[in-house]
Amino acid sequence: xxxxxxxxxxxxxxxxxxxxxxxxxxxxxxxxxxxxxxxxxxxxxxxxxxxxxxxxxxxxxxxxxxxxxxxxxxxxxxxxxxxxxxxxxxxxxxxxxxxxxxxxxxxxxxxxxxxxxxxxxxxxxxxxxxxxxxxxxxxxxxxxxxxxxxxxxxxxxxxxxxxxxxxxxxxxxxxxxxxxxxxxxxxxxxxxxxxxxxxxxxxxxxxxxxxxxxxxxxxxxxxxxxxxxxxxxxxxxxxxxxxxxxxxxxxxxxxxxxxxxxxxxxxxxxxxxxxxxxxxxxxxxxxxxxxxxxxxxxxxxxxxxxxxxxxxxxxxxxxxxxxxxxxxxxxxxxxxxxxxxxxxxxxxxxxxxxxxxxxxxxxxxxxxxxxxxxxxxxxxxxxxxxxxxxxxxxxxxxxxxxxxxxxxxxxxxxxxxxxxxxxxxxxxxxxxxxxxxxxxxxxxxxxxxxxxxxxxxxxxxxxxxxxxx
Ligand code: FCB
Numbered sequence: 216x217x218x219x220x221x222x223x224x225x226x227x228x229x230x231x232x233x234x235x236x237x238x239x240x241x242x243x244x245x246x247x248x249x250x251x252x253x254x255x256x257x258x259x260x261x262x263x264x265x266x267x268x269x270x271x272x273x274x275x276x277x278x279x280x281x282x283x284x285x286x287x288x289x290x291x292x293x294x295x296x297x298x299x300x301x302x303x304x305x306x307x308x309x310x311x312x313x314x315x316x317x318x319x320x321x322x323x324x325x326x327x328x329x330x331x332x333x334x335x336x337x338x339x340x341x342x343x344x345x346x347x348x349x350x351x352x353x354x355x356x357x358x359x360x361x362x363x364x365x366x367x368x369x370x371x372x373x374x375x376x377x378x379x380x381x382x383x384x385x386x387x388x389x390x391x392x393x394x395x396x397x398x399x400x401x402x403x404x405x406x407x408x409x410x411x412x413x414x415x416x417x418x419x420x421x422x423x424x425x426x427x428x429x430x431x432x433x434x435x436x437x438x439x440x441x442x443x444x445x446x447x448x449x450x451x452x453x454x455x456x457x458x459x460x461x462x463x464x465x466x467x468x469x470x471x472x473x474x475x476x477x478x479x480x481x482x483x484x485x486x487x488x489x490x491x492x493x494x495x496x497x498x499x500x501x502x503x504x505x506x507x508x509x510x511x512x513x514x515x516x517x518x519x520x521x522x523x524x525x526x527x528x529x530x531x532x533x534x535x536x537x538x539x540x541x542x543x544x545x546x547x548x549x550x551x552x553x554x555x556x557x558x559x560x561x562x563x564x565x566x567x568x569x570x571x572x573x574x575x576x577x578x579x580x581x582x583x584x585x586x587x588x589x590x591x592x593x594x595x596x597x598x599x600x601x602x603x604x605x606x607x608x609x610x611x612x613x614x615x616x617x618x619x620x621x622x623x624x625x626x627x628x629x630x631x632x633x634x635x636x637x638x639x640x641x642x643x644x645x646x647x648x649x650x651x652x653x654x655x656x657x658x659x660x661x662x663x664x665x666x667x668x669x670x671x672x673x674x675x676x677x678x679x680x681x682x683x684x
Pocket of ligand 1: 242387391
């Protein structure tokens with residue numbers, strides 16, 4: 216595998232393009248029952264027999280709750296502009312309603328201040344899947360009351376941190392929570408009921424809109440948005456059956472979210488397909504969902520290929536797959552961004568997650584992961600391609616800073632650009648982290664070049680103005 220040097224990516228990104236790296240609370244923090252934290256639905260799910268591939272849980276994970284300062288040094292050392300992290304709702308308000316947990320709030324205050332001290336912009340996500348288990352016992356996201364409690368939670372976090380974070384994301388990947396969590400059941404809370412899943416999807420979207428309105432009414436200074444997992448959906452063959460299945464999947468994965476958020480309606484083909492499984496929608500809900508956003512985050516890992524006859528054999532594409540078995544398909548990111556820009560009145564877009572699980576090789580103290588570097592470089596190139604074709608992009612963030620608890624896959628799948636030895640919590644930047652650091656330095660140099668070019672141009676203009684005066 217050849218390694219791609221920063222010089223191989225000479226595209227000049229705009230000077231205000233935000234480069235970042237991302238994590239989420241449940242996957243790295245550990246301290247599952249410390250300092251007053253309540254259990255989340257994922258704490259419970261991990262204890263179900265067979266739910267997690269390696270039978271692990273995230274009680275300790277990367278012990279980030281205690282090692283946050285060292286981890287923020289790693290973030291700053293990369294040279295990124297931004298760090299995307301999430302707050303654990305049950306750490307700050309253990310029962311989902313009722314008393315707030317001061318020690319939990321203090322943790323996020325330290326984290327945000329620690330980022331600012333290191334010159335890194337905090338990008339906060341409110342819900343990266345770890346709903347307080349106490350709320351699940353009362354129906355979870357299927358209950359409309361959870362929507363209102365989420366708004367209270369959003370306002371509580373804004374009160375504490377709103378003046379210092381650059382961005383607040385309401386939800387990370389509502390499709391995953393609704394579909395994997397409530398229809399397929401492979402993610403927490405492990406329910407298998409399509410009608411429940413669609414009610415959850417509706418409530419997540421509604422709570423997003425209501426939270427945006429409430430945060431703005433309180434004078435939020437942060438940029439507000441949502442993060443969706445989106446992919447181009449391709450039919451495995453051009454038979455009518457495959458094409459129809461792919462269209463429906465596009466409706467369920469992409470248009471259900473994009474049409475409601477940007478057009479204030481659910482797609483008719485999905486409504487027809489769902490029939491009695493359509494969620495209950497109250498008057499005014501759709502307008503709330505379509506509340507304008509400041510940014511849209513997109514998590515992209517692969518395309519989706521649909522075959523009416525059953526699961527598509529990824530190896531038939533002849534392409535390389537990651538350790539998750541996900542096809543490496545960078546041009547799908549360009550295709551997706553162009554389509555979103557064409558079909559919807561989107562605000563500035565970020566790639567809020569992109570990265571790959573691969574098996575690392577240790578060699579003389581180094582962690583060699585050429586495939587991960589190649590994956591990241593090719594996807595950054597795909598973003599550049601979309602920008603060259605007119606899509607205004609605001610930023611790109613690598614998933615993930617650290618190897619971490621990869622949900623139902625446990626600790627077996629490693630996405631980090633920094634290796635974590637779970638036996639002693641030792642962090643070792645992989646070659647991909649060193650590459651990203653060099654790439655960002657090169658971008659920084661292009662950036663200062665751009666700044667001095669603009670200054671020169673401005674000076675030039677003034678000269679002209681003076682000459683003409
Ligand atoms: C996304 C999740 C993130 C991580 C990556 C691999 O769906 O948002 O937490 O697990 O996948």
